[in-house]
Amino acid sequence: MPESVVTVVIPTLAGGRRLEECLDALANQTRGDFEVIVVDNSGQGQVRAGGAGGRGATVLEPDHNLGFGAAINLGFRRSRTPYLAALNDDAAPRPHWIEALVAAAEAHPEAGMFASQVRFYGEEHLDSAGMVISGDATSKQRGHLFPAAEFACEEEVLLPSASAALYRRTMLDVVGLFDEDFFLYCEDTDLGLRARWAGWKCIYVPAAVVDHHYSHSAGRASRLKAFYVERNRLFVALKNFPAGMLWMVPLRTLARYWWHARSIALGRGTAAQFRREGNSGLQLVLIVIQAHWAFLRNAGSLWRKRRDIRRRAKLPTAEFKRLLRAHSIRARRVAEL
Numbered sequence: 503m504p505e506s507v508v509t510v511v512i513p514t515l516a517g518g519r520r521l522e523e524c525l526d527a528l529a530n531q532t533r534g535d536f537e538v539i540v541v542d543n544s545g546q547g548q549v550r551a552g553g554a555g556g557r558g559a560t561v562l563e564p565d566h567n568l569g570f571g572a573a574i575n576l577g578f579r580r581s582r583t584p585y586l587a588a589l590n591d592d593a594a595p596r597p598h599w600i601e602a603l604v605a606a607a608e609a610h611p612e613a614g615m616f617a618s619q620v621r622f623y624g625e626e627h628l629d630s631a632g633m634v635i636s637g638d639a640t641s642k643q644r645g646h647l648f649p650a651a652e653f654a655c656e657e658e659v660l661l662p663s664a665s666a667a668l669y670r671r672t673m674l675d676v677v678g679l680f681d682e683d684f685f686l687y688c689e690d691t692d693l694g695l696r697a698r699w700a701g702w703k704c705i706y707v708p709a710a711v712v713d714h715h716y717s718h719s720a721g722r723a724s725r726l727k728a729f730y731v732e733r734n735r736l737f738v739a740l741k742n743f744p745a746g747m748l749w750m751v752p753l754r755t756l757a758r759y760w761w762h763a764r765s766i767a768l769g770r771g772t773a774a775q776f777r778r779e780g781n782s783g784l785q786l787v788l789i790v791i792q793a794h795w796a797f798l799r800n801a802g803s804l805w806r807k808r809r810d811i812r813r814r815a816k817l818p819t820a821e822f823k824r825l826l827r828a829h830s831i832r833a834r835r836v837a838e839l
Contacts, residue, residue: 507585508536508600508668511577512559513570514591517542517549520715525557527594533601539580540591541573571680571689574664578679584671588664588690592715594623595666602709603668606656614673614702615694617662618710619650626650629714632659632706633691634831637747638754639739640731641691642831644706646839659706660829661694666712673702676814681737681807683800687727688734695742698825701816725789728776732793740797740804741811744819747826754833759790761837771838 510528514521521540528538538559542549545566562576574588585607589595595618603616617632620643630643631653643663645653662668664680667690677696680689694704739751765771766783776786797804817825 504535506535506537506581506583507533507604508587509577509581509583509585510536510538510587510589510600511541511574511581512538512589512591513541513543513568513573513577514549515543515567517544517552517591520592521549522552522557523594524589524591525559527596529557530597531595531600532597533604536587536600537581537583539577541568541577543567543569543573569682569685570664570687571684572682575679575682578674586669586671586674588667588669589712590665590714593620593666594713596711596713599666599710599712602707606705606707606710607668607670610703610705612703613658613705614670614677614697615662615704616668616710617659617704617706618666618668618712619653619706619708620663620666620712620714621650623713623715628653629716630663630665631708632704632829633661633663633694634829635660635691635826636754636758636831636833636836638751638758638833639691639735639743640758640831640836641688641735641738642836642839644829650708650711653706654708656708657706659704660825661691661698661704662706664690664693665714666710668710670702673697673700676700677702681741683803684734684737685730686734687730688738692734692738692741695738696811699742699811699815699817699822724779725781725785728786728789729793729796732790733796736794736797737800737804740801741808744823746819747823758833758836761834765837773837 540559541562549561578586620629628645628648628650631645633641634644635641677700762773766774
């Protein structure tokens with residue numbers, strides 16, 4: 503076996519058929535110089551007990567659910583390769599995935615992050631082609647629901663979705679790994695913005711195609727997802743947004759809530775899906791209150807992290823603001839997705 507160049511880390515809660523599909527897809531890669539680490543977050547050894555345990559991956563078994571970012575970090579810390587890839591357990595990379603990502607990394611030494619073309623499983627429509635961000639720090643998948651053919655050019659994007667992303671180790675040595683306080687959702691947005699502050703770029707690699715069973719683990723519009731997405735976008739804002747943008751976050755948030763209410767009335771978007779799955783409007787309001795309260799409890803720690811990010815920043819504030827504007831999404835569009 504050649505010496506590994508890439509470490510692919512896959513967190514999983516349940517193992518099962520989706521993880522087996524993911525590992526089988528990795529076994530068919532055109533490059534063989536990579537290693538695979540599966541982090542079994544079930545706390546019950548489900549990966550070894552199931553069919554995925556014998557597929558050549560190293561299996562790490564923490565005694566409880568660490569969360570997505572912490573599981574990725576655990577795998578990264580066990581590796582020594584120059585490139586580190588995060589991959590969802592319900593994502594199946596096509597054969598040229600690793601080859602395309604490494605080729606882009608070698609061609610773009612100024613970039614520390616590389617976004618895959620993530621398609622809905624069995625479809626020609628996109629889950630993501632990188633990520634975009636709104637004025638209240640809500641991040642969404644770039645190109646979500648659009649035909650993949652419309653995103654066929656390699657180009658700079660804001661940051662990658664960690665459902666299928668490659669990171670340069672030298673970048674992570676500078677900016678740090680995923681913030682484990684996020685537990686689930688938006689940790690890739692936070693890491694990407696921290697990297698941007700430090701002067702690193704992100705390249706979208708359309709040849710690195712992955713087929714994704716969207717929101718297989720937590721559900722498309724579950725209460726769990728609603729809480730962490732709402733809380734963690736506030737984490738992202740306080741840690742990473744310039745001071746001149748922070749005062750606008752509450753106003754942008756209210757605008758998004760208005761568009762969510764309109765989308766519910768029209769039966770569109772994730773808020774309407776939340777209602778269709780048997781949840782009430784009151785439950786949604788309570789989740790928002792709980793998320794804001796959790797944010798306030800963490801505000802002191804987040805502010806200290808913010809100061810550390812700014813001390814290490816190489817990108818001027820004006821340039822960071824320009825980046826956010828260039829890769830922005832409107833509140834109305836957020837509500838419609």
